[in-house]
Amino acid sequence: MREGEPGAELVELWREIRDVAAAEALLAWDQETYMPKGGLAGRASSLATLAGIKHGLLTSVRLSECLERCAEAAEPGGELEAQVRRARHHVDRAVRVPAELSRALAETSSLALAAWQEAREAASFETFRPILERMIDLKRQEAVAISPGGNVYDVLLDEHDPGATEEDLAPLFSELRERLAPIVAAVEASGVTVDESPALGHFDVAAQEAFGREISRAIGFDFSSGRLDTSAHPFCTGIGRTDVRMTWRSQEDDFRPALYGIVHESGHGLYEQGLPEEWNGSPLGEAVSLGIHESQSRLWENQVGRSHAFWRWALPRFQEHFPGTGTVSVETIWPTLHVVRPSLIRVEADEVTYNLHVAIRFEIERAIFAGEIEVGDLPERWNALYEELLGIHPPDDSVGVLQDIHWALGAFGYFHTYTLGTLAAAQLFDAADRELSDLEGSIAAGDFAPLLEWLRAAIHRQASRYEAAELIERATGAPLSPEPFLAQVGRDVDAVYGV
Numbered sequence: 001m002r003e004g005e006p007g008a009e010l011v012e013l014w015r016e017i018r019d020v021a022a023a024e025a026l027l028a029w030d031q032e033t034y035m036p037k038g039g040l041a042g043r044a045s046s047l048a049t050l051a052g053i054k055h056g057l058l059t060s061v062r063l064s065e066c067l068e069r070c071a072e073a074a075e076p077g078g079e080l081e082a083q084v085r086r087a088r089h090h091v092d093r094a095v096r097v098p099a100e101l102s103r104a105l106a107e108t109s110s111l112a113l114a115a116w117q118e119a120r121e122a123a124s125f126e127t128f129r130p131i132l133e134r135m136i137d138l139k140r141q142e143a144v145a146i147s148p149g150g151n152v153y154d155v156l157l158d159e160h161d162p163g164a165t166e167e168d169l170a171p172l173f174s175e176l177r178e179r180l181a182p183i184v185a186a187v188e189a190s191g192v193t194v195d196e197s198p199a200l201g202h203f204d205v206a207a208q209e210a211f212g213r214e215i216s217r218a219i220g221f222d223f224s225s226g227r228l229d230t231s232a233h234p235f236c237t238g239i240g241r242t243d244v245r246m247t248w249r250s251q252e253d254d255f256r257p258a259l260y261g262i263v264h265e266s267g268h269g270l271y272e273q274g275l276p277e278e279w280n281g282s283p284l285g286e287a288v289s290l291g292i293h294e295s296q297s298r299l300w301e302n303q304v305g306r307s308h309a310f311w312r313w314a315l316p317r318f319q320e321h322f323p324g325t326g327t328v329s330v331e332t333i334w335p336t337l338h339v340v341r342p343s344l345i346r347v348e349a350d351e352v353t354y355n356l357h358v359a360i361r362f363e364i365e366r367a368i369f370a371g372e373i374e375v376g377d378l379p380e381r382w383n384a385l386y387e388e389l390l391g392i393h394p395p396d397d398s399v400g401v402l403q404d405i406h407w408a409l410g411a412f413g414y415f416h417t418y419t420l421g422t423l424a425a426a427q428l429f430d431a432a433d434r435e436l437s438d439l440e441g442s443i444a445a446g447d448f449a450p451l452l453e454w455l456r457a458a459i460h461r462q463a464s465r466y467e468a469a470e471l472i473e474r475a476t477g478a479p480l481s482p483e484p485f486l487a488q489v490g491r492d493v494d495a496v497y498g499v
């Protein structure tokens with residue numbers, strides 16, 4: 001792009017937006033990692049100010065005029081057209097939401113967060129209900145402002161996953177429900193109990209960190225362009241492609257949460273570090289969707305990290321970091337990574353039941369925004385769905401309807417991205433396996449570079465050039481499908497439970 005062209009001006013304007021977003025991300029990361037408790041009020045104020053500045057930049061006349069000139073100059077199907085499409089996704093939403101509503105959402109979400117924490121501790125949904133009702137009302141107003149007369153839930157889905165619709169997702173979730181529930185039932189009926197002792201015991205926290213870092217580095221995470229710190233809930237955030245912050249947490253009696261947490265976040269981190277330099281700071285330079293982001297974390301966590309091949313390479317390293325695990329073998333550890341057990345908490349769920357937890361949330365959110373359910377009836381509906389899909393009943397709301405932070409933050413239409421990512425991970429891995437010679441052999445040898453390079457070319461370097469659905473189709477030769485995931489889960493369950 002030459003100086004003075006509308007595309008060059010767009011990149012210049014977008015870089016400012018991106019810089020403000022980077023400052024927001026860094027402050028949010030700090031809040032979860034190092035900020036003293038006393039910093040909270042000041043931090044909330046700083047973040048609100050930055051959000052206001054970003055909103056001002058997104059809604060500026062200069063940017064909208066620039067986008068018009070870009071749209072006129074763009075060739076159909078070309079890069080500039082894609083830059084405009086991506087920029088408008090953000091700008092259109094920002095322009096249509098009145099500043100007053102936007103402030104009300106920000107304010108309500110910080111109040112709702114506090115109310116949710118209190119309600120969860122007291123296991124009292126009633127404490128949370130009034131502010132949740134207000135949040136839902138505001139999100140409805142926001143959706144109507146963005147797309148008057150449109151499907152409210154679609155607008156919410158689109159925020160996190162551009163192009164996602166209720167109409168496309170509903171049949172996918174019913175299919176997952178129909179095909180996963182019998183697997184869960186068959187596992188229960190098998191009477192097989194996995195011996196989890198190889199994964200349990202005492203695991204020194206410093207050794208867990210060292211082991212996690214070694215694995216993260218081995219799969220390709222660049223610590224000169226990233227960090228790993230501790231936090232209450234693991235996450236990964238890209239301040240920029242050369243400054244990626246991951247967090248982890250550990251459990252002393254079980255090495256799995258820390259290891260798979262670090263591998264998961266490293267998958268997110270590899271995506272951020274692999275975004276192309278040439279689009280850095282431009283609308284196309286960012287990750288395309290949360291679903292695709294999650295596909296990268298899940299792929300390294302599940303398809304790589306929970307495989308036999310991976311453990312053939314990792315076991316000697318595991319035993320080096322954790323003396324006293326000499327009797328553990330690939331054959332004894334592998335089943336402990338594929339235990340299927342209905343449980344109450346989504347974030348602790350296994351590969352099979354996880355998507356049922358997500359299906360329940362999708363079902364409930366649809367009902368809320370279709371006006372089919374009152375907020376006061378949510379706990380009852382929640383518990384009935386857990387009974388129906390997982391055969392368990394939450395003893396109270398803290399481990400039921402109050403367990404997730406998302407609704408307090410106003411993040412409706414978010415959960416499905418976890419499932420899309422899980423399905424896409426399986427499909428991407430299958431495609432890589434077809435295209436690379438002896439992927440299993442290279443993983444077993446600790447050579448992760450061929451797989452990483454395949455992902456770099458197929459996903460990371462494409463950044464936001466294509467919509468998520470098209471990206472998957474280009475990378476794998478087929479539209480996103482649950483089949484690769486279901487086939488893989490079927491193989492694992494058969495190997496562990498014989499069903």
Ligand code: ZN
Pocket residue numbers: 264268294297
């Ligand atoms: Zn994730």
